[in-house]
Amino acid sequence: MSFVEIEIASQPECWRRAAELAPSHAAVLPAAGERVAVVGCGTSFYMAQAYASLREESGQGETDAFAASEFPTRRRYDRVLALTRSGTTTEVLELLGRLSGTTPTVAITADPRTPVMTAADAVVVLDFADERSVVQTRFATTLLTLLRAHLGLHTDAVVRDAERALAEPLPEGLVDRTQFTFLGRGWTAGLANEAALKMKEASLSWTESYAAMEYRHGPISIATDTTATWTFGAAPGGLREQLLETGARWVESDLDPLADLVRVQRLAVARATARGLDPDAPRHLTRSVVLADA
Numbered sequence: 001m002s003f004v005e006i007e008i009a010s011q012p013e014c015w016r017r018a019a020e021l022a023p024s025h026a027a028v029l030p031a032a033g034e035r036v037a038v039v040g041c042g043t044s045f046y047m048a049q050a051y052a053s054l055r056e057e058s059g060q061g062e063t064d065a066f067a068a069s070e071f072p073t074r075r076r077y078d079r080v081l082a083l084t085r086s087g088t089t090t091e092v093l094e095l096l097g098r099l100s101g102t103t104p105t106v107a108i109t110a111d112p113r114t115p116v117m118t119a120a121d122a123v124v125v126l127d128f129a130d131e132r133s134v135v136q137t138r139f140a141t142t143l144l145t146l147l148r149a150h151l152g153l154h155t156d157a158v159v160r161d162a163e164r165a166l167a168e169p170l171p172e173g174l175v176d177r178t179q180f181t182f183l184g185r186g187w188t189a190g191l192a193n194e195a196a197l198k199m200k201e202a203s204l205s206w207t208e209s210y211a212a213m214e215y216r217h218g219p220i221s222i223a224t225d226t227t228a229t230w231t232f233g234a235a236p237g238g239l240r241e242q243l244l245e246t247g248a249r250w251v252e253s254d255l256d257p258l259a260d261l262v263r264v265q266r267l268a269v270a271r272a273t274a275r276g277l278d279p280d281a282p283r284h285l286t287r288s289v290v291l292a293d294a
Contacts, residue, residue: 002280004133004202008265012162014129014142015154021126022149028106028122029150032060034078039068041091043136043197044083049190051081051147057186058151065190068092082107085131085139087114090291096120108143133280135201137265140194141258148258161259170263171251175271179227180205181219182264183212183239188232188257195230195264202279203271212236223248230264232257 022029030036036055038048045067052065066072068082068091080103084092087109096119099105107120110130117123129142148154180199184192189211196209210219213236215229223229225247231239235252243250253260272279 002133002269002278003131004135004137004265004279005269007131007133007138008262008269009166011138011141011262012159012166014138015145015159015162017128018126018142018146019149019154019159022146022154025124025146026150028124029147030055030060030063030079030081030106034061035076036061036063036079036081037071037075037077038063038065038081038083039071039092039095040083041068041089043140043194044085046190046194046197047140047144048081048083049193050144050187051190053187053190054148054151054153058153060151068095071095073098077103079103080105082116082120083143084108084116085110085136087111087116088290092116093119108146110139134282134285135198135268135279137198141261144258158256158259161255162262165255165259165262166266170267170270171249174228174249174251174267175274177226177228177249178206179222180207181215181223181227181229182207182209182232183215183229183235184209184232184257185212185234185236191232191257191261192230195232195261198265198268199271201282201285202268203275203277204283205268205271212239215239216242220246232260 038052040048048065052063055063082092096105105120106122107116108124109116110126112125126142129139131139182192182195192209196207199205199207223246228249229243230251240250269279
């Protein structure tokens with residue numbers, strides 16, 4: 001098995017541990033009523049999008065998500081939460097340096113031996129969810145589980161759904177599709193973005209992602225009998241029927257959307273294997289983007 005397959009399979013146990021740990025980190029995670037910005041790069045940025053939407057939807061306070069390189073430094077926040085698996089990503093460390101002494105910062109990382117430990121005012125370490133694969137899977141979903149639990153939105157049913165996502169066969173024929181589109185609404189829009197990224201990284205697939213209501217505003221024009229459209233959570237009324245008229249494959253699930261992301265991770269590995277690719281070593285990518293001239 002590849003490292004990423006082992007890491008995908010370990011997610012239910014990682015989620016259990018993260019949910020159990022959430023109360024012990026409550027003092028440093030965003031408190032109800034705070035105005036918060038969440039930043040990250042790549043996968044971490046998409047987890048930031050999901051969390052920001054969840055936090056606002058649950059009435060916890062205004063929450064924005066930014067790629068670390070695009071943070072609007074003139075805005076004022078009560079707290080900035082940085083998500084970084086490696087703890088070495090240049091854009092995240094530079095931003096934390098600029099915010100030092102002006103805005104309270106918290107980082108969630110997998111590696112306690114990295115510069116982020118001193119760059120942020122407080123750090124949550126999820127070292128049990130660290131990964132050997134370049135492609136992120138369990139760290140991202142584990143940190144989002146921690147944050148969902150902190151918001152009071154995690155239940156044991158989510159873990160059981162993850163176990164189902166690992167045990168049940170993938171929809172037949174998906175590996176052979178030529179293009180994949182992922183759709184979400186609210187917090188699952190971030191999951192759709194992450195699903196598209198996983199398929200690109202691991203299997204070099206042509207993928208796109210959209211807020212579900214935007215799909216009919218142009219992107220549906222590429223749907224055909226060789227493509228697939230995958231929705232996280234409930235789809236807008238009539239969209240499934242309209243998509244099926246194109247001949248494209250429609251994929252949905254009754255699983256919790258985070259557990260449904262596990263199915264996409266599995267699909268990415270399956271498609272990589274079918275194409276003779278190594279999902280642990282995606283083309284042109286490294287575990288962390290560290291810019292030498294930064």
